[in-house]
Amino acid sequence: MTHVIDGNAVAQRIRDGLGEAIETLAANGTTPTLATVLMSDDPASETYVSMKQDDCEEVGIEAIDVEIDPDAPAEELFETVEELNADDDVDGILVQMPVPDHVDQRAVLRAIDPEKDVDGFHPENVGRLVAGDARYKPCTPHGIQKLLEAADVDTEGKDAVVVGRSDIVGKPMANLFIQKAPGGNATTTVCHSRTEDLAAKTRAADIVVAAAGVPEMIDGSMLSDGVVVIDVGINRVDADTEKGYELVGDVDFESAKEKASAITPVPGGVGPMTRAMLLYNTVKAAGSRAD
Numbered sequence: 407m408t409h410v411i412d413g414n415a416v417a418q419r420i421r422d423g424l425g426e427a428i429e430t431l432a433a434n435g436t437t438p439t440l441a442t443v444l445m446s447d448d449p450a451s452e453t454y455v456s457m458k459q460d461d462c463e464e465v466g467i468e469a470i471d472v473e474i475d476p477d478a479p480a481e482e483l484f485e486t487v488e489e490l491n492a493d494d495d496v497d498g499i500l501v502q503m504p505v506p507d508h509v510d511q512r513a514v515l516r517a518i519d520p521e522k523d524v525d526g527f528h529p530e531n532v533g534r535l536v537a538g539d540a541r542y543k544p545c546t547p548h549g550i551q552k553l554l555e556a557a558d559v560d561t562e563g564k565d566a567v568v569v570g571r572s573d574i575v576g577k578p579m580a581n582l583f584i585q586k587a588p589g590g591n592a593t594t595t596v597c598h599s600r601t602e603d604l605a606a607k608t609r610a611a612d613i614v615v616a617a618a619g620v621p622e623m624i625d626g627s628m629l630s631d632g633v634v635v636i637d638v639g640i641n642r643v644d645a646d647t648e649k650g651y652e653l654v655g656d657v658d659f660e661s662a663k664e665k666a667s668a669i670t671p672v673p674g675g676v677g678p679m680t681r682a683m684l685l686y687n688t689v690k691a692a693g694s695r696a697d
């Protein structure tokens with residue numbers, strides 16, 4: 407029987423576990439506070455940010471919601487980030503990516519105070535992660551480590567294949583997998599759009615993390631029996647539904663499930679974990695600043 411990993415249930419346990427830390431901070435007069443900054447009218451980005459805001463409210467984190475017109479000059483975003491950096495009440499800052507083309511995304515990530523960078527995207531935090539001294543682990547790969555742990559999947563000595571080399575998922579996931587630490591110690595291959603014979607790589611894997619952003623690109627024929635499949639994709643594809651689209655992952659769930667010992671669904675797999683780990687990082691930020 408294939409174990410369909412319930413990301414909602416694992417995320418709920420993480421949120422419950424944060425309750426105690428939040429109460430302790432509250433008793434000392436600190437309410438963890440996350441500022442989200444949205445400079446986009448992309449419906450998916452709007453949905454993600456509003457879900458992050460709702461999550462904060464549910465666990466007792468204060469959420470500050472800043473929205474900037476996507477046509478505004480880049481300076482407006484940089485000024486907002488500077489104000490939030492200087493605001494003592496703000497523990498975490500998240501600028502939803504992508505930002506518009508006229509805004510230099512790397513400059514935005516560098517502008518965020520690394521101590522408030524709960525995404526873990528600032529170059530200082532990326533460097534610390536690579537060095538094995540992470541301040542904030544990026545939310546999606548950290549959430550995947552927690553999902554694997556919850557599903558009793560030991561990564562040590564396993565062959566892990568990460569499909570996708572994004573700064574947000576693929577690269578930090580590979581870095582966490584190769585670390586000499588629980589959730590790491592895996593022999594790790596990173597595949598991408600120029601990989602020749604992707605199927606040969608994924609067939610050789612014990613664990614496949616699909617994070618390429620291509621709908622259903624990995625199917626059962628590309629997997630070996632007993633593989634653990636983690637699907638990071640959240641792709642909107644046109645469909646005859648009320649909303650006019652449906653969400654599909656980077657994995658063809660039905661055929662992959664025939665091969666997998668464990669697999670995450672879309673939705674309800676990695677997505678809720680990404681959001682839970684953002685709350686985790688925000689509480690961590692508030693704790694470090696309160697010390």
Ligand code: GUN
Pocket residue numbers: 500501502503504525545546574680
């Ligand atoms: N866009 C897609 N995923 C993320 C994320 O984890 N953080 C931010 N800031 N933007 C994103």
